[in-house]
Amino acid sequence: xxxxxxxxxxxxxxxxxxxxxxxxxxxxxxxxxxxxxxxxxxxxxxxxxxxxxxxxxxxxxxxxxxxxxxxxxxxxxxxxxxxxxxxxxxxxxxxxxxxxxxxxxxxxxxxxxxxxxxxxxxxxxxxxxxxxxxxxxxxxxxxxxxxxxxxxxxxxxxxxxxxxxxxxxxxxxxxxxxxxxxxxxxxxxxxxxxxxxxxxxxxxxxxxxxxxxxxxxxxxxxxxxxxxxxxxxxxxxxxxxxxxxxxxxxxxxxxxxxxxxxxxxxxxxxxxxxxxxxxxxxxxxxxxxxxxxxxxxxxxxxxxxxxxxxxxxxxxxxxxxxxxxxxxxxxxxxxxxxxxxxxxxxxxxxxxxxxxxxxxxxxxxxxxxxxxxxxxxxxxxxxxxxxxxxxxxxxxxxxxxxxxxxxxxxxxxxxxxxxxxxxxxxxxxxxxxxxxxxxxxxxxxxxxxxxxxxxxxxxxxxxxxxxxxxxxxxxxxxxxxxxxxxxxxxxxxxxxxxxxxxxxxxxxxxxxxxxxxxxxxxxxxxxxxxxxxxxxxxxxxxxxxxxxxxxxxxxxxxxxxxxxxxxxxxxxxxxxxxxxxxxxxxxxxxxxxxxxxxxxxxxxxxxxxxxxxxxxxxxxxxxxxxxxxxxxxxxxxxxxxxxxxxxxxxxxxxxxxxxxxxxxxxxxxxxxxxxxxxxxxxxxxxxxxxxxxxxxxxxxxxxxxxxxxxxxxxxxxxxxxxxxxxxxxxxxxxxxxxxxxxx
Numbered sequence: 001x002x003x004x005x006x007x008x009x010x011x012x013x014x015x016x017x018x019x020x021x022x023x024x025x026x027x028x029x030x031x032x033x034x035x036x037x038x039x040x041x042x043x044x045x046x047x048x049x050x051x052x053x054x055x056x057x058x059x060x061x062x063x064x065x066x067x068x069x070x071x072x073x074x075x076x077x078x079x080x081x082x083x084x085x086x087x088x089x090x091x092x093x094x095x096x097x098x099x100x101x102x103x104x105x106x107x108x109x110x111x112x113x114x115x116x117x118x119x120x121x122x123x124x125x126x127x128x129x130x131x132x133x134x135x136x137x138x139x140x141x142x143x144x145x146x147x148x149x150x151x152x153x154x155x156x157x158x159x160x161x162x163x164x165x166x167x168x169x170x171x172x173x174x175x176x177x178x179x180x181x182x183x184x185x186x187x188x189x190x191x192x193x194x195x196x197x198x199x200x201x202x203x204x205x206x207x208x209x210x211x212x213x214x215x216x217x218x219x220x221x222x223x224x225x226x227x228x229x230x231x232x233x234x235x236x237x238x239x240x241x242x243x244x245x246x247x248x249x250x251x252x253x254x255x256x257x258x259x260x261x262x263x264x265x266x267x268x269x270x271x272x273x274x275x276x277x278x279x280x281x282x283x284x285x286x287x288x289x290x291x292x293x294x295x296x297x298x299x300x301x302x303x304x305x306x307x308x309x310x311x312x313x314x315x316x317x318x319x320x321x322x323x324x325x326x327x328x329x330x331x332x333x334x335x336x337x338x339x340x341x342x343x344x345x346x347x348x349x350x351x352x353x354x355x356x357x358x359x360x361x362x363x364x365x366x367x368x369x370x371x372x373x374x375x376x377x378x379x380x381x382x383x384x385x386x387x388x389x390x391x392x393x394x395x396x397x398x399x400x401x402x403x404x405x406x407x408x409x410x411x412x413x414x415x416x417x418x419x420x421x422x423x424x425x426x427x428x429x430x431x432x433x434x435x436x437x438x439x440x441x442x443x444x445x446x447x448x449x450x451x452x453x454x455x456x457x458x459x460x461x462x463x464x465x466x467x468x469x470x471x472x473x474x475x476x477x478x479x480x481x482x483x484x485x486x487x488x489x490x491x492x493x494x495x496x497x498x499x500x501x502x503x504x505x506x507x508x509x510x511x512x513x514x515x516x517x518x519x520x521x522x523x524x525x526x527x528x529x530x531x532x533x534x535x536x537x538x539x540x541x542x543x544x545x546x547x548x549x550x551x552x553x554x555x556x557x558x559x560x561x562x563x564x565x566x567x568x569x570x571x572x573x574x575x576x577x578x579x580x581x582x583x584x585x586x587x588x589x590x591x592x593x594x595x596x597x598x599x600x601x602x603x604x605x606x607x608x609x610x611x612x613x614x615x616x617x618x619x620x621x622x623x624x625x626x627x628x629x630x631x632x633x634x635x636x637x638x639x640x641x642x643x644x645x646x647x648x649x650x651x652x653x654x655x656x657x658x659x660x661x662x663x664x665x666x667x668x669x670x671x672x673x674x675x676x677x678x679x680x681x682x683x684x685x686x687x688x689x690x691x692x693x694x695x696x697x698x699x700x701x702x703x704x705x706x707x708x709x710x711x712x713x714x715x716x717x718x719x720x721x722x723x724x725x726x727x728x729x730x731x732x733x734x735x736x737x738x739x740x741x742x743x
Contacts, residue, residue: 020645021726022275024268028114030281030727031288033597033737035109035120038066042313042605043595044738046111046118048135048142051299053231054310055135055142057109057118064104065097066122068133068144068227070214071310073303075233076376077166077188078208083383085168086182088376089318090308092162092170093212093231094191094202098146100155102126111597111737113292116267127151135296136259137266140247142229143256153223159216161191164204167318171604180316199248203241210235215244219253226253270295274337275645276617279638281730282590283617289598289736290332290614297607300343304377305329308605315604319374319381322397323453324523328564328612330404331532334411335618337648342408349405350421352379353428356398359384360432369428371397373453387436388448392457395450396525398429399467403532406474410650413673415482423478427488430471433464434491437499445498446513453525458512462502465512466529472496502529502536508550517550520559524568527551531568531575534625538576547576563593563600563609567616574619574634583636586616596738622657624649628702630680631657631667641728651675653707658723666723667715674709678702683715689722690714 038059039045045058054071070093079087102124109120109131117134127149135142148155163170165187172180192203198217205211212233219226230247234240271291278284297309306320306329320326326345333342349356356369356379364386372381373394385391402425409417436448447468450461472492479486503510509526510516517526527550529535536543551569555561566588574582589609593600600609621644623630629649635642645656652673658666664683671677680702688695691713696704705713714722 021724022272022645024272025114027277027727028271028288029112030733031113031285032734033111033113033289034734034739035107035737036739038104038107038109038122039596039738042311043599043601044597046109046737047293047296047311047597047599048111048116048118048133049296049310050135050137050140051295051297051302052310053135053140053142054296055133056311057120057131057133059104059107060097063097065099066104066131068096068098068142069311070094070096070142070229070231071312072212072231072233073297073306073308073310073312074377075212075231075312076235077206078210078235078376080208083380085319085374086166086185088380089166089168090306090312091164091188091204091212091318092167092312092314093204093214094159094161096144096157096159096216096227096229098122098129098155098157100124100126100129101152109737113288114267114271115264116292116296124152129155134260134263136263138262139259140230140232140244141251141259142227142231143259144227144229146225146227148223148225150223155225157218157225157227159193159200159202159214161193161202161204161214164188164191164206164212167312167314167604168316171314171316174314177316196245197249199245201241201244205238206235208235210238211240213240213244215241215248217248226256267295270338274647275643275725276621276647277643277727278617279641279728279730281732282735283586284730285733285735286590286594286598286610287614287617290611291336291338293598293607294333294336294338294341294611298341298344300340300347302344304344304348305607305611306377307607309607311605313605317374317604317606320377321374322371322401323373323394324525324564325606325608327400327404328567328608328615331407332611332614332618334407335615335622335647335649337646337654339408339412339648342404345401346405346408346417346421348377348379349401349425353425355379356425357428361386364432364435367428368432369398369425370395370432371401373397384432385451387433387450390449390457392451393449394453395432396453396461396464396467398432399426399471400528402426402429402474403467403470407650411648411652413652413675418478419482423475423482423484426471426475426478427486430468430475430492431488433468433471434495437495439498443498444500445495446500450512452511452515453523455511455521455523455526456515458503458510458515460500460503461512462509463525463528465499465502466533466535469496469499469529469535470533504546507553508546517553518557520557520561521554522560522562522565524554524565524572527554527568527572531572534575537626539626544576547572562602563589563606564612566592567609567612570616571612571619574616575623575625577634579620579634579636579639582616582620582634583638586613589613596736598736618647622647622649622655624651624653627651627676628678628680629653629655629669631655632659632664632682633680635659637662643725643728645725651677653677656725658725660723665717665720668712669705669707669715670712671707671709674707677705677707679705679715681715683717685718686715687718688713689716689720
């Protein structure tokens with residue numbers, strides 16, 4: 001009995017502590033971005049955020065000054081007479097300029113990811129100014145500490161409010177872009193500056209009511225300065241001013257150590273939720289920059305992952321864009337085991353169903369809902385057109401975002417998300433298709449004309465055919481899980497049985513019936529059936545060849561091959577086990593369009609592309625579609641050593657794995673929900689090294705494990721030892737920022 005108890009204790013210790021030898025502070029220091037010359041733009045600068053407030057720091061172009069931007073993703077216009085991209089858009093706030101006494105000659109900066117802080121030194125003709133800045137994680141502050149040498153002790157700070165008109169309108173004026181210039185646009189009122197009790201205020205009222213308040217105060221002593229900034233937005237109320245006044249009124253320097261400790265503690269708890277280490281250190285740096293970017297841009301209670309995050313600049317895209325951008329931005333949340341970052345999306349969809357209903361024409365609001373291309377955070381946008389007409393009826397956006405919600409459910413197994421949000425929303429989304437399905441003489445159902453994002457109108461549009469098929473299948477599965485006897489079950493079954501096949505030609509997937517893919521196009525919305533829906537997948541004969549033909553043709557037409565064209569192709573190849581091709585396509589993003597701080601621009605900031613690049617890495621390391629956990633399913637041949645810990649899969653499993661010299665040496669799986677566990681691995685003759693679990697072979701490289709909820713199993717090769725997860729060796733570190741290129 002004592003021997004059994006000792007064995008049990010040892011087994012518990014092994015399963016609980018194996019795969020864990022990480023000095024997080026040191027490891028994350030190797031991921032930092034470093035600037036040996038000063039950045040001058042948004043896409044070069046160090047950036048910080050707490051899920052709603054954000055800032056970036058750079059030298060102001062053309063001026064002898066350092067810019068500290070003020071951003072807040074909650075700041076929107078709310079015009080009731082304009083539901084489109086001008087009336088319901090994000091708005092600019094303003095920025096501070098540090099004006100030194102001397103002329104700026106040089107400078108350096110470092111973005112410390114572990115502490116989510118930027119430090120730097122500005123060198124002028126009269127001395128130096130050392131800076132430290134952060135956006136507090138647990139409170140609404142931007143903090144900038146400055147320490148000057150004697151010659152620079154007279155530097156000053158000044159706030160410059162931005163124009164609060166639509167950034168799309170302002171961008172069009174600046175670029176003389178008549179296409180994006182809205183005639184008859186009425187400007188918001190001018191900003192109002194004031195000072196009370198030693199605190200400075202900027203009030204930016206809106207025509208629609210409410211407004212944005214920024215407050216700041218500088219605490220100065222000798223050659224040191226602490227700039228404290230707070231920002232709030234309110235609508236229709238005007239209490240944002242009261243909020244920032246309350247936030248700053250009593251804040252003193254003695255409070256800063258407490259704020260900073262809470263800030264750092266948040267980040268120190270955030271990163272270890274999962275771990276990934278790669279032999280390609282530039283790719284590893286990129287990956288961890290995206291994990292940092294995710295948590296800087298969104299939190300529970302904060303903003304959605306729209307095109308800009310908290311770092312709004314002049315752009316044609318100052319909204320949430322739903323025909324690809326939001327979907328891609330969230331994908332890496334799920335596998336990285338950072339599901340709390342996905343909840344703002346769940347909450348936005350779940351709490352705004354009425355707005356989704358009002359996005360369809362009035363005649364369809366009884367049982368349908370839709371998402372237009374662009375909305376505000378309350379999902380208010382222009383009315384979606386009716387299929388079957390010459391107008392652009394882009395119907396698939398809501399079903400596609402429901403797929404993201406489905407992933408949130410599958411990776412968490414939280415049935416409340418399924419019952420309260422996914423089912424009522426997806427049911428209405430699919431209902432908007434049903435009146436526009438027509439049966440031909442062969443009893444096949446065809447979809448009337450809809451719009452494939454950014455390409456054109458087509459009958460049997462592949463974007464919609466794939467999402468309609470996935471939606472009906474998912475609704476049927478949901479009714480079984482939740483024991484719902486829905487009157488539409490027979491109709492959903494009929495659609496699945498009779499829906500037409502995907503239109504194809506000699507080049508692979510078409511846009512739709514009679515509409516070939518014949519011009520360069522950045523979107524892969526015509527390929528969703530391969531990824532991320534996996535309706536056509538690696539386990540089906542002929543699907544791989546069709547996917548490869550489609551992707552090769554897509555990339556063969558030059559002119560509009562841009563950032564997420566590469567990340568999309570990378571994930572498509574990974575879905576079919578082609579690791580080398582997946583890496584080749586991801587490297588295309590690095591070669592052509594990735595910016596020094598891992599941001600990305602297409603006429604304006606669009607942060608989804610780098611974030612989707614992190615998902616490409618996940619897809620190479622771990623996949624879990626179709627009820628199977630696939631460990632290292634598309635690993636590039638050059639990645640001999642790879643380590644990851646606590647990546648998450650569908651079914652709510654935490655998976656850790658080690659690969660040495662091109663061979664998988666250990667896998668740990670923990671079940672959080674007690675779902676069926678089927679593992680696919682290239683490990684030769686795996687055995688259970690720890691855990692009271694039976695491993696049953698069920699096919700070539702596939703095994704069933706009888707894991708119960710809360711149980712953990714460790715697998716190794718026969719005679720192998722339990723490997724320890726730790727950073728893998730590789731050449732170089734700190735590849736991002738502005739510095740001399742590493743060789």
